[in-house]
Amino acid sequence: MTILITGGAGFIGGHTVLALIDRGEIPIVLDDLSTGNRAAVPSGVPFFAGDIGDTELVLRLIQNHRIDAIVHFAAKIVVPESVADPLNYYLNNTVKTHTLLQAAVRGNVKHFVFSSTAAVYGNPSSTPVSETADPAPLSPYGRSKLMSEYMLVDASAAYDLRYVTLRYFNVAGADPARRLGQSTPGATHLIKVALETALRRRSYMNIYGSDYPTPDGTCVRDYVHVSDLARSHLAALDHLRDGGESRTLNCGYGRGYSVRQVVDAVRRVAGVDFEIRQAPRRAGDPASIVANSDELMKLGWEPELNDLPTMIEHALEWEKKLTAVT
Ligand SMILES: NC(=O)c1ccc[n+]([C@@H]2O[C@H](COP(=O)([O-])OP(=O)(O)OC[C@H]3O[C@@H](n4cnc5c(N)ncnc54)[C@H](O)[C@@H]3O)[C@@H](O)[C@H]2O)c1
Structure with missing residues (x-):
């Protein structure tokens, strides 16, 4: 079927x-x-x-x-x-x-x-x-x-x-075998935007909101x-x-990272520094959200790639591939 x-x-x-x-x-x-x-x-x-x-x-x-x-x-x-x-x-x-x-x-x-x-x-x-x-x-x-x-x-x-x-x-992230990744022009996903900045396709990136009730003031998400x-x-x-x-x-994986933590991880994985600018909060963004996925695991879902630097590395490989063909 x-x-x-x-x-x-x-x-x-x-x-x-x-x-x-x-x-x-x-x-x-x-x-x-x-x-x-x-x-x-x-x-x-x-x-x-x-x-x-x-x-x-x-x-x-x-x-x-x-x-x-x-x-x-x-x-x-x-x-x-x-x-x-x-x-x-x-x-x-x-x-x-x-x-x-x-x-x-x-x-x-x-x-x-x-x-x-x-x-x-x-x-x-x-x-x-x-x-x-x-x-x-x-x-x-x-x-x-x-x-x-x-x-x-x-x-x-x-x-x-x-x-x-x-x-x-x-x-x-992106397919570990490098067959596919995030290709949408103008995508707004944080890791993609940070990698585009690391690869100098953007001159800087914004962080939206620094006064959320989270440990470093930026939004926390489960990647x-x-x-x-x-x-x-x-x-x-x-x-x-x-x-x-x-x-x-x-x-989701049940672990949250702040926007700043993700940006720092991208800097480490890509091995380059880049400019970030503080921008106002965006409408519709919650402060912090992390998943409890126990029920999905009971259905047989077994995560294999639960590691932020690995996710960033796979996405970076894809971004480099995109750069090579554009
Ligand atoms: N990316 C995320 O972080 C995220 C998080 C939560 C949920 N989702 C959900 O996952 C799904 C896929 O998201 P994605 O990140 O792959 O986005 P995407 O934009 O890459 O993919 C959406 C696809 O749907 C197609 N499409 C849109 N409207 C259509 C229509 N009317 N008829 C036919 N095709 C249409 C687009 O051309 C595109 O290929 C969405 O339903 C989204 O709400 C995404």
């Missing part, structure tokens, strides 16, 4: 496609290339340029390829952009997820894995945060994802569809290696195929 990967030309979707083919699965990719990169999809993996909101296209793919599972990555993901243009985020992330779900139900797809985010928690009252914490997103991005989660819960109660929602924490995260989707698919019940699960 074949797995439909929406957003498979993007950062996380692309790494998950690699994890799937590495274990002999058959993925196909649907992506509108709004932020994704055609080259991220390995040759041999069928690629369809199109919109998840195109019901006829999605139904055709489900029928022609005998899709038994959808792994849904396609989304807009930039928090400040969602604050500036919320309706576009609700359209792309929520309305089109509704359309995709409707096509999945009509096409008789039984398994759905959904990319959600730690942003649904907002500023949790205690951290590490577990899945039982009340969601309280701070941004339209987080709300656009939480609404999709609710649709999935209700759809699964009503129809013959089971899901795993994975709430990713901060995703970083998870993209290849470990990709493998969490395999655990989710195995769980669903084994008849497991629908679940909503965190995916």
Whole structure:
């Protein structure tokens, strides 16, 4: 049976496609290339340029390829952009997820894995945060994802569809075999921005906010290696195929690093110093958030790359490769 990967030309979707083919699965990719990169999809993996909101296209793919599972990555993901243009985020992330779900139900797809985010928690009252914490997103991005989660819960109660929602924490790193990394132009991920600065593609970088209630005043996040995260989707698919019940699960390592600690680690790994500038807080950024991922581990997820310098090293190798080809 074949797995439909929406957003498979993007950062996380692309790494998950690699994890799937590495274990002999058959993925196909649907992506509108709004932020994704055609080259991220390995040759041999069928690629369809199109919109998840195109019901006829999605139904055709489900029928022609005998899709038994959808792994849904396609989304807009930039928090400040969602604050500036919320309706576009609700359209792309929520309305089109509704359309995709409707096509999945009509096409008789039984398994759905959904990319959600730690942003649904907002500023949790205690951290590490577990899945039982009340969601309280701070941004339209987080709300656009939480609404999709609710649709999935209700759809699964009503129809013959089971899901795993994975709430990713901060995703970083690159494929250790150097096949792929983060290629999105203008990406806002901290480690990528710091590496671009280290490689002199930016003359300086900003740190947003230094007065948060954290040990050094900068935001604290739980960074998870993209290849470990990709493998969490395999655990989710195995769980669903084994008849497991629908679940909503965190995916992070359970350890937080401040923005300053990450920048210092990038300086050490890259072996260069670079300029940082202090900028005001950004709307929608919680102070500190770290995952409790015990439930995902019980499902069989075994992180293999839980080490910040390793994550940075893999991302650095990818950035150097990008520099060599641009
Ligand atoms: N990167 C992170 O740190 C992070 C953290 C938490 C959650 N997530 C979630 O993970 C998922 C993937 O994120 P990413 O970092 O790989 O982002 P990305 O921008 O690299 O990938 C998203 C992909 O979806 C595609 N896409 C967007 N809208 C589409 C549409 N309407 N139809 C078809 N394709 C569309 C884009 O072209 C892109 O290839 C997203 O759902 C995001 O919310 C990411």
